[in-house]
Each structure stands twice: as C-alpha cells, then as structure tokens.
Amino acid sequence: MCHTAPGGVTNAGGLAMQTPFGTLYSSNITPDPATGIGSWSYPAFERAMRDGISRDGKNLYPAFPYTAFRNINDADMQALYAYLMSQTPVSQPAKANDMQFPFNMRPLMAGWNAMFLRKGEIKPQAERSDQWNRGAYLVNGLGHCAACHSPRNVMGAEKGGTSFLAGGTVDGWDAPALNGLSKSPTPWTEDQLFNYLSSGYSDAHGVATGPMGPVVSELAKLPKADVRAMAVYLASLDSSAQAQTAPVAEAVAQPSVASVSLSNGQRVFEGSCQGCHADGLGPTLFGVSPSLATNTNVHSAQPDNLLKVILQGIAMPATPDLGYMPAFKDSLSNTQISELAAYLRNRFAPAEPAWQGLPQRVAHVRANPGSH
Ligand code: HEC
Ligand code: HEC
Known part of the structure; x- marks a missing residue:
C-alpha cells in the first residue's frame, strides 16, 4: 500500500497520482472528459469531495472519507481541483469493481475508508494562536x-x-x-x-x-x-x-540480570544490536543511532512494533539520512527474539510490566509480516 514512484501511473487498482496533497488512487481522476473528471465543474467536484455525492447526483456513500475532506478549506480545495485539471488526460475506462472518484481517494497514502465525521470546516478557536x-x-x-x-x-x-x-x-x-x-x-x-x-x-x-x-x-x-x-x-x-522536559529516566543496566532468559537476551543485544544502538556510549557507524531507552515502542503495552522492527529491519528509511537497519528474521530464532525483547523491556522500560506471552507474539508477528 505504500509507495508508488512519483509519476508512476499504474498500480494494481488503477491509476495512482502523486499530488502536493498526497497520493490519490483512482480508476481515473485525470481530466479526460469521457473516462475521467474532465467534464466536472468545480461545484460538482467540491460537492463530491465534501458531501460524497457524485456528479450524477445519485450516489451517496456514507462510509467514505469525504468526512475528512470536509475540513479542507476553500483555497486548498480549489488548488486541488486546479492541480488535477492541469494533469495530462488519460483515457482509461473504470474497471467494473473500481469505486468511482471521489470514493477511491486515499490522501497521504493511508488508504482508509472510514474517517471521522465532523460537520463543516474546522472552526478556528479565537483564543488560540x-x-x-x-x-x-x-x-x-x-x-x-x-x-x-x-x-x-x-x-x-x-x-x-x-x-x-x-x-x-x-x-x-x-x-x-x-x-x-x-x-x-x-x-x-x-x-x-x-x-x-x-x-x-x-x-x-x-x-x-x-x-x-x-x-x-x-x-x-x-x-x-x-x-x-x-x-x-x-x-x-x-x-x-508544555512543562519542562523531564530528564530521561536513567536506563541503568540492571546490576544483576535476574533470570537465564534475561541474560540470554542481554547476550543477543550485545552481539546483534549494541554496535548500532550503544545509547551514546559508542560511535555512530552510519545513519542515526536511536537510543532504545527513549523509544515509545519499548514502553508500549504491546511489543508488536519492536518485534516487527527486529524481524524485518528498516529497509526504507523515512528520509535518506536515517540509514538502514538489518532484518534479523533469518539470523535470530523466535526464542532469541523473545529473550531479547524481554531484556530490552527490563533494561530500558524498567517501570513497565514485563510483556506476557512473548514467544507466541514473536511467532504471530513473524507469520504476519504485513505489507511493510
Ligand atoms: C498510515 C497510518 C498513520 C498515519 C496516517 C499517521 N501515522 Fe503517525 N504513526 C503511525 C505508526 C504505525 C507509528 C509508529 C511508528 C514507529 O514505531 O516507528 C506512528 C508514530 C507517530 C509518532 C511517534 C509517536 C511516538 O510516541 O513514538 C508521531 C509523533 C506521529 N506518528 C504523528 C503523526 C502525525 C502528526 C500524523 C498526521 C500528519 C500521523 N502521525 C499520521 C501511523 C500513522
Ligand atoms: C547496522 C546497524 C544496526 C543494527 C545492527 C541494529 N540496528 Fe536498530 N536501527 C538502526 C538504524 C540506522 C535505525 C533507524 C533506521 C531508520 O529509521 O531508517 C534503527 C532503528 C531501530 C529501532 C527504532 C524503531 C522505531 O520504530 O522506533 C529499534 C527499536 C531498533 N532499531 C532495535 C534494534 C535491535 C533490538 C537490534 C538488535 C537485534 C538492532 N536494532 C540492530 C541500526 C541498527
């Protein structure tokens, strides 16, 4: 679901367009008069975007994200219309099971169908800046x-x-x-x-x-x-x-690691992770060297994000300078990853309860890699 290369035209569903407003997916939202939106007036476009009523006036899809697009102000809505209309028309009839524009728009690549329902544009709050x-x-x-x-x-x-x-x-x-x-x-x-x-x-x-x-x-x-x-x-x-930033809860290494499994986890950490995640103690080899003590995922109620990152690594940095992290799915067993996660939790989030059922969680996340 993530990226279509800028300028890329087709993806499995049909047409994808990069716009300044995010990625729009569609059967055809180019200004082709016959198969696209070339014959849509601005009022028709705006009504579709804000009210979910298509140009023929009939189709109302209450579950569609126009509920969020309602919050787009007039200037941006006009800019979006102008932008779409300035693109090269492509003649491409909709496939039978494609949803019609605008019921297929996916702003900022989230691709979510149900969005929050709020009437009208967001009202500015006078007491705020x-x-x-x-x-x-x-x-x-x-x-x-x-x-x-x-x-x-x-x-x-x-x-x-x-x-x-x-x-x-x-x-x-x-x-x-x-x-x-x-x-x-x-x-x-x-x-x-x-x-x-x-x-x-x-x-x-x-x-x-x-x-x-x-x-x-x-x-x-x-x-x-x-x-x-x-x-x-x-x-x-x-x-x-708003308050002054509290000092980072000092992530002190536990003087004596309690159980065999924690000391196994520590060994995995020292062998596989510490070189890049030295928490300021070592050199940064390349990219960034995120501290695990401040990472929300280590403090979260569920271990899933942490397990995903360990198993899959980070092959696509959000911005190029961040660097890559290798995947450990082929080099660490489920037991090793469970012990590692238990150790990270114990060391870096000492105030949080231990995660329960880690081996099952690791097996589940490994079996369901998702699209990332
Ligand atoms: C497609 C789903 C999605 C959308 C849309 C999205 N986020 Fe996120 N966001 C996530 C996920 C998943 C994470 C956890 C990422 C990680 O662990 O590295 C996250 C993490 C964050 C974090 C870090 C939180 C923490 O404590 O570590 C911030 C801040 C954030 N998002 C802000 C935003 C803002 C602002 C927007 C709107 C512009 C936004 N997000 C839109 C899925 C999303
Ligand atoms: C070769 C260097 C390298 C090694 C080895 C490495 N990492 Fe990373 N790690 C990175 C880099 C670089 C990032 C940030 C990458 C990015 O965001 O593009 C990162 C990010 C992370 C994150 C943050 C993810 C998030 O969503 O906030 C976690 C957690 C993490 N690593 C855990 C580990 C663990 C646990 C190990 C050992 C199994 C490990 N890393 C091994 C380089 C490494």
Whole structure:
C-alpha cells in the first residue's frame, strides 16, 4: 500500500497520482472528459469531495472519507481541483469493481475508508494562536492523522472526544497515542515533534518506521512552517509536554540480570544490536543511532512494533539520512527474539510490566509480516 514512484501511473487498482496533497488512487481522476473528471465543474467536484455525492447526483456513500475532506478549506480545495485539471488526460475506462472518484481517494497514502465525521470546516478557536489553528487544520484535515492514531468503534469509525488521537492500529502496527495517553517515556515537546515529523528522527524519541515512514516522506515536502504548526498543535494535546522536559529516566543496566532468559537476551543485544544502538556510549557507524531507552515502542503495552522492527529491519528509511537497519528474521530464532525483547523491556522500560506471552507474539508477528 505504500509507495508508488512519483509519476508512476499504474498500480494494481488503477491509476495512482502523486499530488502536493498526497497520493490519490483512482480508476481515473485525470481530466479526460469521457473516462475521467474532465467534464466536472468545480461545484460538482467540491460537492463530491465534501458531501460524497457524485456528479450524477445519485450516489451517496456514507462510509467514505469525504468526512475528512470536509475540513479542507476553500483555497486548498480549489488548488486541488486546479492541480488535477492541469494533469495530462488519460483515457482509461473504470474497471467494473473500481469505486468511482471521489470514493477511491486515499490522501497521504493511508488508504482508509472510514474517517471521522465532523460537520463543516474546522472552526478556528479565537483564543488560540493562528499557528495553533493552522496546525489543527492540517492535522485534522489534510493530514488525517486520526485515521491511524485514533481507536475505532465497532462500526470502524474513529472515536472522538477523549479517544481522539489516543492511539490505534494499522497493518499490525501500533500507531501510538499522540495525546496525554502517550506511552513515551518523556513528553513530546514542540521541537521534538517538529524534528520527527520533518525528518523522521527525534534524538529524544527515535525514528519513524512502518506505516509512519511514508507519512514523514510526504510531510518532508510540506513548507516547514506547516510542519511547525502541526507540532505546536500536537504539543498542546499532551499538556505535560508544555512543562519542562523531564530528564530521561536513567536506563541503568540492571546490576544483576535476574533470570537465564534475561541474560540470554542481554547476550543477543550485545552481539546483534549494541554496535548500532550503544545509547551514546559508542560511535555512530552510519545513519542515526536511536537510543532504545527513549523509544515509545519499548514502553508500549504491546511489543508488536519492536518485534516487527527486529524481524524485518528498516529497509526504507523515512528520509535518506536515517540509514538502514538489518532484518534479523533469518539470523535470530523466535526464542532469541523473545529473550531479547524481554531484556530490552527490563533494561530500558524498567517501570513497565514485563510483556506476557512473548514467544507466541514473536511467532504471530513473524507469520504476519504485513505489507511493510
Ligand atoms: C498510515 C497510518 C498513520 C498515519 C496516517 C499517521 N501515522 Fe503517525 N504513526 C503511525 C505508526 C504505525 C507509528 C509508529 C511508528 C514507529 O514505531 O516507528 C506512528 C508514530 C507517530 C509518532 C511517534 C509517536 C511516538 O510516541 O513514538 C508521531 C509523533 C506521529 N506518528 C504523528 C503523526 C502525525 C502528526 C500524523 C498526521 C500528519 C500521523 N502521525 C499520521 C501511523 C500513522
Ligand atoms: C547496522 C546497524 C544496526 C543494527 C545492527 C541494529 N540496528 Fe536498530 N536501527 C538502526 C538504524 C540506522 C535505525 C533507524 C533506521 C531508520 O529509521 O531508517 C534503527 C532503528 C531501530 C529501532 C527504532 C524503531 C522505531 O520504530 O522506533 C529499534 C527499536 C531498533 N532499531 C532495535 C534494534 C535491535 C533490538 C537490534 C538488535 C537485534 C538492532 N536494532 C540492530 C541500526 C541498527
């Protein structure tokens, strides 16, 4: 589901287009009059985008992401229309089972069908700064960050209220909470969010991988002022982030490792990981050298993200300077990975309870690699 090379035209479903607003997937959203949207007026386009009513006026698909596109302001909606209409028309009839535009748009590659339903454009909050309001607009409209970072109700719709940005799952990955429920060992500050979102790396938290990688690749193309605005808005959600950053809970190596399994895990860490993750104690060989003590995934309630990264490595850095991490699926057994994960949890997240059922979890994640 992730990347289609810029300018790439076809993918399995039909046409994919890179736009400044993200990747749009479609049977045909080029301005070809017969098979595309070439004969759509701006009002017809806008009605489709905001209300989910197609040009023939009949089709209403209540489960479609136009609920998020409603939050796109008029200027950006017009820019999107102008952009699409300026592309080269391609004559390509829709395949029978393709959803018709706009019911097939996937902004910023999330590809989510149910989005949060909110009426109208986001109302600016007068008591907040312009920058904060811009950030709220970007996070909730074009960025649709909640598509992954909010839990869903039984209908598959994102939960609002206190559940907003309280963490979700996508493709077997945890999308961590971005509000006050964040499991991050140190609160995310505005600067750290800015660095993470614009480069994929914050020295205080680590890297963006899995489904967050392509999001950062897209955000890296936005004007820096927009990413800054998102950081301002997101930092305000986690009220503790306003306070001075607490010192990192010192991740002291346990003086005596309790059990055989922990000492086995420590041996795997020293042999396979420490060279690149020395936590400031050793040289950085190449790329970044993320500290595991500050990594949200080591502090999360589920080990899944950590296990995925160990098994699959990081072959596609969110931005090129981050470097690559090798996959360990062929060199470490399930037992070794379980012992390693137990050791990392014990050493780097000493305040969190041990993960239960690790061997089964490793086997499950290994058997379900997902699309990343
Ligand atoms: C396609 C799903 C998806 C979308 C859309 C998405 N995220 Fe993420 N996000 C994730 C996943 C998965 C992770 C965990 C990545 C990892 O472990 O490296 C993550 C991690 C993060 C983190 C780090 C959290 C932590 O404590 O480590 C931040 C901050 C973040 N995302 C912000 C955003 C913002 C802002 C947006 C909207 C512009 C967004 N995300 C959109 C899936 C997504
Ligand atoms: C050859 C160097 C290298 C080795 C060996 C290595 N890593 Fe990494 N690791 C990296 C780099 C570089 C990144 C960041 C890559 C990126 O984001 O593009 C990373 C990222 C990570 C992350 C952060 C993922 C996230 O979503 O926040 C974790 C966790 C991690 N490594 C754990 C491990 C463990 C455990 C081992 C041992 C089994 C290990 N690494 C071995 C280089 C390495």
